[in-house]
Amino acid sequence: MTHSRRTFVIQAVSATGALAVTGLALAQTTAAPPMVKDTDANAVALGYKTDGSKTDSKKYPKYAASQNCANCALYQGKATDAAAACPLFAGKQVAAKAWCSAWAKKAA
Numbered sequence: 294m295t296h297s298r299r300t301f302v303i304q305a306v307s308a309t310g311a312l313a314v315t316g317l318a319l320a321q322t323t324a325a326p327p328m329v330k331d332t333d334a335n336a337v338a339l340g341y342k343t344d345g346s347k348t349d350s351k352k353y354p355k356y357a358a359s360q361n362c363a364n365c366a367l368y369q370g371k372a373t374d375a376a377a378a379c380p381l382f383a384g385k386q387v388a389a390k391a392w393c394s395a396w397a398k399k400a401a
């Protein structure tokens with residue numbers, strides 16, 4: 294008797310179609326938006342100063358030392374926030390002690 298043995302070795306190469314995208318996951322940070330810089334074009338146009346006390350009062354005679362972003366009607370944060378959004382500087386934050394020529398008294 295003859296035994297014929299056939300061995301079929303089937304190598305199944307399993308290609309996993311899983312794409313590893315974990316490394317590409319977008320890191321959605323909750324970091325605060327960047328601060329407005331005095332040198333930003335719209336900041337210059339509005340006479341914005343991060344330190345409002347540095348405002349040129351000759352150029353902006355309506356400026357008063359008591360005025361700052363924190364007590365401006367457009368300031369989007371609480372008066373106690375160190376920085377907050379302002380609609381005049383979309384996507385950025387203004388400093389509480391900053392000032393610009395669009396300052397308007399916040400309603401009491």
Ligand code: SF4
Pocket residue numbers: 341361362363365366367368369379380381387391392393394395396397
């Ligand atoms: S409009 Fe008001 S809150 Fe906005 S930058 Fe000027 S002073 Fe600050």
